[in-house]
Amino acid sequence: MKTITLTRQALNRGSLLLVNASHPLPESVAPERLTPFFGSGVLLERRTSLVLENLFETLGLGASLIPVSGYRTLNEQKQIYASSLAENGEEFTRKYVALPDCSEHQTGLAIDLALNQEPLDFIRPYFPRDGICGRFREKMISYGFVERYPEGKEDITGIAAEPWHFRYVGLPHAAIMMLRGYCLEEYIDYLSLFPAEGPHLEISVQNKNFEIFYQKLSETDGSVTLELPSSLPFQASGTNAGGCVVTLWR
Ligand SMILES: [Zn+2]
Secondary structure: OEEEEEOHHHHHOOOOOOOEOOEOOOOOOOHHHEEEHHHOOOEEEHHHHHHHHHHHHHHOOOOOEEEEEOOOOHHHHHHHHHHHHHHHHHHHHHHHOOOOOOOHHHHOOEEEEEEOOOOOOOOOOOOOOOHHHHHHHHHHHHHOEEEEEOOOOHHHHOOOOEEEEEEEOOOOHHHHHHHHOOOHHHHHHHHOOOEOOOOOEEEEEOOEEEEEEEEEOOOOOOOEEEEEOOOOOEEEEEOOOOEEEEEEEO
């Protein structure tokens, strides 16, 4: 067995961070954890950028899709919210623009993509379901990306359907969310049904076996120590919702 320690810092790191109106981002992302996507002006969290670049290269998407918006600072989110209020009014803005500190663009794990054609809409980019965009949607799950604000989940996400906004959650999580039809809010709730004390979620995804459990941890708890099988690769991600998800590759 090996011992791992989950600290308070771990709560705000990882690909399963939930950021929405009731789960604001507690701290800004450190600049060294961000990198330009394909050398563009769009910044993403390092792993998110690397995986998305691989996906673009695999599908030859370079000239077809435009990265419209990736990482945003708190100030940028404030400006976008304010200018949308002025230009589009309150009803539209509440539907499509997250409140400052409640936008997952501030994590660097999310990107808005547009099909490369004029005119380009910054708030609601055009990303249809067919053609090259359809091929991207088919392939993205196996690279760990999900459509974050699907139609029919508006009451849960608090955001109108956004077919252009993609979120990196990693594997096996994207595949399980797809399989169960869960948005991220529902998925984090679901994982919390599998506490560290067990039983854990055991699932096979793309011919690999995974064991997943949820370790509760709050800002005031200090840290938690866990014993994991020493031979198995693992990943721990904070959820920004009172705990960490631990994923073991079995
Ligand atoms: Zn977006």
